[in-house]
Amino acid sequence: MAAKLLVESVSKVFGDGGRAVTALENTDFTVGESEFITILGPSGCGKSTILKIIAGLTEPSSGRVTLDGRAISGPGRDRGMVFQTYTLFPWLTVTENIEFGLEVAGRPKAERREVADHYIAKIGLRGFESAYPGQLSGGMKQRVAIARALANDPQVLLMDEPFGALDAQTRTVMQELLLGVWEESHKTILFVTHDVEEAVFMGDTVYVMTARPGRIKARIAVPLPRPRSYDIKVSDVFLGIKKEILALIREESWKAANSLELMGDGDEKDV
Amino acid sequence: MPKEAIPAHVYALCSVLSFALLLLGWSALTYGKYVPPLFLPAPDEIVRSAVTLFAEFGLVTDIIDSVLRVTAGFLLAAAIGVPLGVLMGSLKVCEAFFEPFLGFIRYMPASAFIPLFILWLGIGESEKVAVIFFGTFFQLTLMVMDVTKNVSMDLINTAYTLGVSQRGVFRRVILPASMPGIVDTLRITFGWAWTYLVVAEIVAASSGLGYMIMQSQRFLKTAHIIVGIIVIGLIGIAIDVFFKWLYGRLFPWLGKGGTA
Numbered sequence: 001m002a003a004k005l006l007v008e009s010v011s012k013v014f015g016d017g018g019r020a021v022t023a024l025e026n027t028d029f030t031v032g033e034s035e036f037i038t039i040l041g042p043s044g045c046g047k048s049t050i051l052k053i054i055a056g057l058t059e060p061s062s063g064r065v066t067l068d069g070r071a072i073s074g075p076g077r078d079r080g081m082v083f084q085t086y087t088l089f090p091w092l093t094v095t096e097n098i099e100f101g102l103e104v105a106g107r108p109k110a111e112r113r114e115v116a117d118h119y120i121a122k123i124g125l126r127g128f129e130s131a132y133p134g135q136l137s138g139g140m141k142q143r144v145a146i147a148r149a150l151a152n153d154p155q156v157l158l159m160d161e162p163f164g165a166l167d168a169q170t171r172t173v174m175q176e177l178l179l180g181v182w183e184e185s186h187k188t189i190l191f192v193t194h195d196v197e198e199a200v201f202m203g204d205t206v207y208v209m210t211a212r213p214g215r216i217k218a219r220i221a222v223p224l225p226r227p228r229s230y231d232i233k234v235s236d237v238f239l240g241i242k243k244e245i246l247a248l249i250r251e252e253s254w255k256a257a258n259s260l261e262l263m264g265d266g267d268e269k270d271v
Numbered sequence: 272m273p274k275e276a277i278p279a280h281v282y283a284l285c286s287v288l289s290f291a292l293l294l295l296g297w298s299a300l301t302y303g304k305y306v307p308p309l310f311l312p313a314p315d316e317i318v319r320s321a322v323t324l325f326a327e328f329g330l331v332t333d334i335i336d337s338v339l340r341v342t343a344g345f346l347l348a349a350a351i352g353v354p355l356g357v358l359m360g361s362l363k364v365c366e367a368f369f370e371p372f373l374g375f376i377r378y379m380p381a382s383a384f385i386p387l388f389i390l391w392l393g394i395g396e397s398e399k400v401a402v403i404f405f406g407t408f409f410q411l412t413l414m415v416m417d418v419t420k421n422v423s424m425d426l427i428n429t430a431y432t433l434g435v436s437q438r439g440v441f442r443r444v445i446l447p448a449s450m451p452g453i454v455d456t457l458r459i460t461f462g463w464a465w466t467y468l469v470v471a472e473i474v475a476a477s478s479g480l481g482y483m484i485m486q487s488q489r490f491l492k493t494a495h496i497i498v499g500i501i502v503i504g505l506i507g508i509a510i511d512v513f514f515k516w517l518y519g520r521l522f523p524w525l526g527k528g529g530t531a
């Protein structure tokens with residue numbers, strides 16, 4: 001697999017002086033062309049930060065990110081992003097939301113319509129073309145957000161806990177729907193989550209991050225066949241990987257809990 | 272029970288009842304001769320005065336003059352205040368430069384500046400427009416700033432990842448996202464502009480509703496004063512209703528299930 005996206009010793013420090021927070025420390029990883037990677041880590045470990053750096057929305061304090069060999073220097077339509085919060089433009093209809101990126105790029109109306117229709121069918125929202133986001137459920141909103149990002153035909157799709165706000169059942173449906181869409185386009189995807197099962201089910205590769213300051217703690221390949229369906233969640237391979245990751249995470253959670261205690265009690269800091 | 276919904280017809284009945292009670296109390300006081308007509312004329316006297324004022328004293332001209340003044344002052348405040356507020360809410364540099372200054376002036380009562388405006392501008396139209404402008408501009412700008420600040424950063428970031436430029440984000444995201452809040456701000460500040468208008472006209476004017484009220488007081492025409500006050504109230508309500516109608520027309524997406 002050719003390296004598509006290269007993250008090289010990226011660090012990020014927010015603020016300065018005594019209140020500086022190191023969100024990321026020397027983070028390295030590589031994403032191959034058409035690879036679906038998932039990034040797993042406890043909350044506050046810098047998952048959103050790394051995605052925003054790749055998207056060009058945040059500058060790294062040091063290190064660099066290259067896409068197809070070119071250094072990233074700001075946001076661009078070659079890197080689409082789906083956020084955990086609902087980010088559909090509430091004043092635009094479903095169709096207009098999906099067409100948004102193409103409209104910005106100045107594509108002709110007929111082409112925009114065609115692309116939007118294609119994705120509306122794919123995400124199962126026929127009949128909702130002229131609905132406003134306020135009329136949709138949470139799961140529907142995220143489906144439109146995914147369609148909107150894909151309609152722009154990005155090189156890389158960045159997804160920051162896109163199903164984090166959904167209930168368990170809807171989330172299951174959304175995972176399968178996303179995999180279905182991916183099977184067809186084989187985009188390069190970076191998918192952030194704090195749900196172990198989701199990370200293993202979706203990814204070709206799972207990167208497990210350490211607690212803050214975040215770093216890549218382990219890279220775990222997921223040799224499960226594709227297309228995947230729900231039954232593999234009870235297969236031995238799946239459960240084995242899940243167990244391995246849970247052990248890694250338990251270690252991290254202990255560290256996180258202990259470091260919180262230390263922060264709360266200044267006297268013991270040097271011990 | 273607190274916050275519990277009540278049927279629509281009960282709500283309407285309660286609203287009508289409050290006006291009915293007011294009218295009843297008023298009639299009792301006046302027809303019962305508890306209050307002399309010089310202080311409070313009876314309702315039928317008010318109706319007759321209203322007819323006279325419209326037919327013989329050119330009340331319509333006063334209304335038009337007042338509405339033109341308030342509109343001029345308010346449009347001026349909005350024309351500068353809305354763009355400035357949007358800039359202050361989006362660019363920290365603009366906020367840092369203007370916010371302390373506007374925040375300081377907003378606590379100075381506009382009516383206290385009237386003598387100064389008369390000194391500078393005389394008692395012509397520009398003085399009245401200045402009072403209305405001064406009374407609304409600072410609040411309006413700061414309120415628009417707050418509205419713009421509340422536009423979600425994720426929404427703006429989403430636009431960037433879809434190819435929108437830093438400048439394009441104003442037109443494509445910040446403006447449409449703040450528009451409902453801006454229209455609401457305009458509705459509220461227009462109400463304030465309307466009250467400042469009356470203040471300005473009572474102090475120095477030769478036409479308008481405030482002037483008419485002042486003149487009526489000099490000639491002890493209490494009924495005319497009350498007609499003037501009621502007309503001001505009715506126009507205020509009409510403007511409020513207009514803005515609410517506009518709101519519904521401009522933002523069909525809001526009526527349909529919320530903000531997100």
Ligand SMILES: Nc1ncnc2c1ncn2[C@@H]1O[C@H](COP(=O)(O)OP(=O)(O)O)[C@@H](O)[C@H]1O
Pocket residue numbers: 014015021022023041042043044045046047048049050212
């Ligand atoms: N803009 C910011 N300013 C200051 N600190 C921040 C900012 N963004 C994130 N952080 C801090 O960086 C750390 C990592 O945040 P984030 O990347 O959002 O974590 P995650 O997405 O894994 O939950 C957190 O401790 C958070 O408080």
Ligand SMILES: [Mg+2]
Pocket residue numbers: 047048049160
């Ligand atoms: Mg996050």
